[in-house]
Amino acid sequence: MNDKPHRYGLLIFFMILVGYIALFPIPLGKELLLVLQWIRSVDDPISTLGQSSQSSKEKVTGFLLGKTIGYLSEAGDLIYRESVLYSALVTDRGFINYSAIPKTLVVKDPRGNFLSTLRIEGYPFARKNRLFVLLTDGCGLAEVNLEGEILWKKDFNQLITSMDAGATATAIGFWDGTLLLLGSKGEVVFQEKLSQDPYGVVYLTSLTKDDRMMGVVFGLNPQRGILWERTPGGYKRVRSFQLSSNFRRPIQGLFDPKTERFVIEDAEGISIVGKAKEEDVRVPLKDRIGTITSCSIDKLLLLCTQQSEGRKVMGITDKGKRVFLKSLVGEGPLWFQSEEGSFFLGFKKRIIKYRVMLE
Amino acid sequence: MRKRQLFWVLALLCIWGGDRIAWSYQWPIEPRILSVFAQGGADGFERSIRISANNTEVKPIEEGELIFFCSEGSPSSLPYPLGSFAVLQHGRTLRSLYAHLELSDSVQRMEKTNYQKGDVIGKTGLTGASSMVGLSLFTYDLEAKQFVNPLLLLPPVKDTSRPIIRNAQLEKKDRIIPLPTAEPVPKGMWEVTAEVFDLSSAVPTFWPMGVYKVSLYLNGQERFMVTMDTLKEQGGVTRVSPSEGLAYDQLYSKEGFRMKLGTVNLNPGVLNLEIVARDFAGNEKNQLYRFRVE
Numbered sequence: 326m327n328d329k330p331h332r333y334g335l336l337i338f339f340m341i342l343v344g345y346i347a348l349f350p351i352p353l354g355k356e357l358l359l360v361l362q363w364i365r366s367v368d369d370p371i372s373t374l375g376q377s378s379q380s381s382k383e384k385v386t387g388f389l390l391g392k393t394i395g396y397l398s399e400a401g402d403l404i405y406r407e408s409v410l411y412s413a414l415v416t417d418r419g420f421i422n423y424s425a426i427p428k429t430l431v432v433k434d435p436r437g438n439f440l441s442t443l444r445i446e447g448y449p450f451a452r453k454n455r456l457f458v459l460l461t462d463g464c465g466l467a468e469v470n471l472e473g474e475i476l477w478k479k480d481f482n483q484l485i486t487s488m489d490a491g492a493t494a495t496a497i498g499f500w501d502g503t504l505l506l507l508g509s510k511g512e513v514v515f516q517e518k519l520s521q522d523p524y525g526v527v528y529l530t531s532l533t534k535d536d537r538m539m540g541v542v543f544g545l546n547p548q549r550g551i552l553w554e555r556t557p558g559g560y561k562r563v564r565s566f567q568l569s570s571n572f573r574r575p576i577q578g579l580f581d582p583k584t585e586r587f588v589i590e591d592a593e594g595i596s597i598v599g600k601a602k603e604e605d606v607r608v609p610l611k612d613r614i615g616t617i618t619s620c621s622i623d624k625l626l627l628l629c630t631q632q633s634e635g636r637k638v639m640g641i642t643d644k645g646k647r648v649f650l651k652s653l654v655g656e657g658p659l660w661f662q663s664e665e666g667s668f669f670l671g672f673k674k675r676i677i678k679y680r681v682m683l684e
Numbered sequence: 685m686r687k688r689q690l691f692w693v694l695a696l697l698c699i700w701g702g703d704r705i706a707w708s709y710q711w712p713i714e715p716r717i718l719s720v721f722a723q724g725g726a727d728g729f730e731r732s733i734r735i736s737a738n739n740t741e742v743k744p745i746e747e748g749e750l751i752f753f754c755s756e757g758s759p760s761s762l763p764y765p766l767g768s769f770a771v772l773q774h775g776r777t778l779r780s781l782y783a784h785l786e787l788s789d790s791v792q793r794m795e796k797t798n799y800q801k802g803d804v805i806g807k808t809g810l811t812g813a814s815s816m817v818g819l820s821l822f823t824y825d826l827e828a829k830q831f832v833n834p835l836l837l838l839p840p841v842k843d844t845s846r847p848i849i850r851n852a853q854l855e856k857k858d859r860i861i862p863l864p865t866a867e868p869v870p871k872g873m874w875e876v877t878a879e880v881f882d883l884s885s886a887v888p889t890f891w892p893m894g895v896y897k898v899s900l901y902l903n904g905q906e907r908f909m910v911t912m913d914t915l916k917e918q919g920g921v922t923r924v925s926p927s928e929g930l931a932y933d934q935l936y937s938k939e940g941f942r943m944k945l946g947t948v949n950l951n952p953g954v955l956n957l958e959i960v961a962r963d964f965a966g967n968e969k970n971q972l973y974r975f976r977v978e
Contacts, residue, residue, distance in 0.1 A: 412757075412763060425812065425813055425814070425815075426813045426814075426815055427813075445727070446727045446765075446813075447727075447765055448763035448764070448765050448813075449763070450762060450763050459762050459763060459764060459765065460727055460765075461725065461727060461765045461813055462725075462730075462731050462732065462765070462766065462822075463762075463764050463765065463766050464731065465727070465728070479920075480728060480917075480921075480922050481917065482731075482829075482830075482831065482915060482916065482917035482922040483824070483829070483917075484752075484771070484781065485762065486752060487762070488762065500751075500752060500771065500779070501826060501829065523751075523773050523775075523776045523777070523779075523826055524749070524751055524773060526751055526752050526771075528752075545751065572794075573750055573751055573752055573753060573794060573797065574752070574753055574754060574755075574758070574760065574761070574794075575754065575758070575760040575761045575762070576760060577759070577760040590760070615759055616759050
């Protein structure tokens with residue numbers, strides 16, 4: 326009889342212990358802190374500061390939030406704002422605001438001054454500081470620059486389904502399961518037919534910043550992936566893997582710049598795939614992945630996920646541990662971008678800059 | 685009497701069956717065609733046919749599996765001027781692409797992957813680089829690696845108007861002679877060009893579009909012929925084939941619907957130069973030019 330309270334006490338202790346472990350898993354070793362830098366409304370008046378040539382060299386950040394494009398100074402002052410015609414390409418050096426059927430693309434600098442004109446029909450986009458134009462029927466691609474030059478232009482006579490750029494190389498995946506790697510002048514440096522299967526569409530193509538690693542996801546039932554590494558003799562397959570997904574749309578993914586592992590949107594979350602199988606990590610997520618980006622903080626990947634009631638910003642460590650950062654309630658356009666040690670979040674007409682710190 | 689009845693039953697079966705075999709593909713929407721395959725496009729050949737229709741349900745040309753789709757503005761997608769589109773695989777070789785759509789929920793949520801002829805892929809829309817609500821339809825032969833003229837696969841379209849041939853001219857590096865001409869033409873090599881187009885009946889305004897076949901005859905001998913059957917990549921260049929394997933710049937001038945109909949060697953004498961254009965419905969237009977060469 327006297328033992329009973331003692332036994333219950335032990336049971337309660339173990340329950341608390343299990344609950345604690347579940348709620349507070351193994352710590353990162355450091356605590357992740359989000360430090361609010363500033364908040365700005367996209368409707369704020371344009372700052373008259375920074376109109377001089379001296380401050381035109383100041384670091385600025387371009388944003389595209391819904392139907393507004395603009396530029397913010399490092400201190401968060403709105404230095405330029407313009408309404409989007411149909412869509413826009415925004416880089417920190419300039420932007421292209423284009424109509425649905427553009428005959429020419431007009432390039433402007435962050436203060437809205439004319440820079441150049443690109444005589445090409447298609448929609449512009451950026452990959453790792455390089456600019457491209459996807460030609461009208463999606464079967465051709467051109468590399469361009471803000472100075473209005475067309476560096477190369479190619480017609481492939483088949484639909485481009487994915488692409489990525491590295492330092493000088495450009496990897497393109499097609500709807501017939503072909504992967505093409507182009508050099509700096511648009512010349513073919515590597516080509517492989519990944520699948521003879523009629524369902525062998527290339528859904529994701531990715532390159533590391535230095536062109537050293539290349540990865541793809543292709544096919545259906547099952548969806549598969551391949552990693553290549555550049556060697557003195559050319560690109561060599563280093564890994565083939567299978568995924569649990571069966572997406573029939575473009576898949577999100579990138580190479581983690583720190584660990585050089587391939588981060589892929591999977592059916593149940595995120596798959597992080599390395600050259601060796603032992604490096605693989607699976608991160609289960611219930612929400613649909615909106616944007617994946619890397620953050621230059623201690624091997625942290627940033628994700629923006631979307632569920633019915635809103636969005637979440639979360640981090641994933643190289644070990645696959647999830648770190649909740651921010652919840653955004655409601656719907657509406659979102660702009661999400663990370664840079665050295667911080668990220669920008671644009672939502673509901675406000676732009677917020679956070680510094681991410683591990684202490 | 686019985687033999688006669690049997691003959692008519694068999695004949696009707698043949699007509700009914702033959703029709704089903706020949707036209708196993710269906711139009712995704714009512715064919716009010718605005719532009720045709722391999723006509724001069726924004727930056728090269730048009731690889732699709734453009735059909736005009738307001739807020740109309742789009743159905744597959746044949747039963748097929750959804751293998752790729754893209755929603756306009758999706759963060760994972762490239763910025764396609766095709767807007768929102770879906771790609772279906774039919775058997776092992778044929779693929780169809782439906783562009784500028786408002787995609788159906790069943791496509792966007794991947795609720796189903798196999799689409800029957802009666803299923804809806806989406807509605808005609810104005811997504812991407814589209815100036816008029818409608819649909820762009822592409823068909824691709826995966827085995828031959830070429831885009832195929834969708835009009836070769838789909839049931840015939842009613843069309844009674846003949847193509848138009850106008851402003852034909854003989855061109856040399858430093859000289860242009862408009863045809864017809866009463867003046868004698870200097871002998872030698874001349875390039876023949878002409879504006880060749882068909883008029884769309886889909887819109888009440890003047891709406892030129894491409895033709896299916898163009899030929900050039902010199903004194904009754906065929907010197908040039910092109911049919912818009914397929915578009916294939918040969919040596920890094922997209923060419924209209926199988927006729928001549930002509931690249932875009934070899935077939936079209938930058939100016940409107942002006943076509944380059946080949947180079948002919950004109951010898952002294954009276955010559956007959958004839959341009960013949962045919963649309964896909966079989967309506968033909970002949971234009972004969974008679975002139976003296978010295």
